[in-house]
Amino acid sequence: METVSEHVDLRSDTVTLPDSEMREAMANAPVGDDVFGEDPTVNRLEEEAAALLGKEASLYLPSGTMANLAAVLAHTRRGDAVLVDPESHIFYYEAGGTSLFGGNQLWPVDELHAGRGVEMLQKAIRPPNIHFAPPALLCLENTHNRRGGTVLSPEEQDALYAAAREYGLLLHLDGARIFNAAVAQGLAAALYTRSCDSVMFSLSKGLGAPAGSILAGSSSFIQEAKRYRKALGGGMRQIGILAAAGLVALERRHELEEDHRRAQELARGLIQLPGLIIDPYPPPTNMVMLHTLESGLYAADAVEGFSELGIKTLPFGEHTIRLVVHRNISDEGVEKTLQAAASVFERQR
Secondary structure, eight states, rough: OOOOOOOOEEEEGGGGGHHHHHHHHHHOOOOGGGGGGHHHHHHHHHHHHEEEEEEESEEESHHHHHHHHHHHHOOOOOOOOEEEEETTTHTTSSTTTHHHHHHOOOEETTTSSSSTTHHHHHOOOOOOOOSSOOOOEEEESSSSSSTTTTTHHHHHHHHHHHHHHHHTTTTEOOOOHHHHHHHHHTTTTTTHHHOOOEEEEEETTOOSSSOOOEEEHHHHHHHHHHHHHHHTTTTOOSTHHHHHHHHHHHHHHHGGHHHHHHHHHHHHHHHSSSSSOOOOOEEEEEEEEEEEEGGOEEEEEEEHHHHTTTOOOOEEEEEEEEEEEEEEEEEHHHHHHHHHHHHHHTTTO
């Protein structure tokens, strides 16, 4: 099988590489000791991020996982229950950190991100009883990774948060890709964060920075989260070098629209191939969920076939492949992927 010289990497939007503009900003960034609050580039990034999200303050952390963990720790006590979607990143991909470090019980709520979310949330919350972990925090995810980059509208989030408030729950939003949601629906990011007590977003996914995430909320919450960041080893000293890349990434956030356009082009091409299903269709943001059951191929076999043709993809289940479009995927990359897909799946016929 003929191979191409360069790979098209669709495994995740975390594989983006900083370009010359971002590298120049990093090289020239004024820095100081951020643990002492003296790094001017970090301070600027935190101020701009908080303003974009409509929050009083924000905090720069090494990763989204640490930011989510710091948020949960700051919002809860040991033994509290944290309500989550069973497919959420916090529940599925974060190594049980909230249980390991916070002594929390993660409490999965089916269909939390579906049309019946409020009803399912209300059914899931148990009455006060010494046998039950007391519910303290609701976590939502927007966009939703394992559900194909789907978007909860601000109104849907508000309804879920209002229901949670009735039971005295605090509210955290894992908004790793919140700017994908905002760009997809043509709305300001602050509309998605107006009802929550805290929100995290990632700089190193679709926004294209090499590292870092932002946690935002009230000033008092951020002071508490900063203590947990220190305890978790997240104080990084002269980190303005990386924060400078985050500032460039925020300036470019509207370019996510191009990723969404290319994801839709990719989906339109793939769905023309026999036996392939794209769900959700059209892709709501930058993720294309390719289902291979009717093609007769397992996802792992299709991923191997793609790899032989220079296309890196990620199996997301026995018959599901996730393809994530990002700023380093060009129109030519989309076309190469479609050509590879035709070769991989036509061999099966």
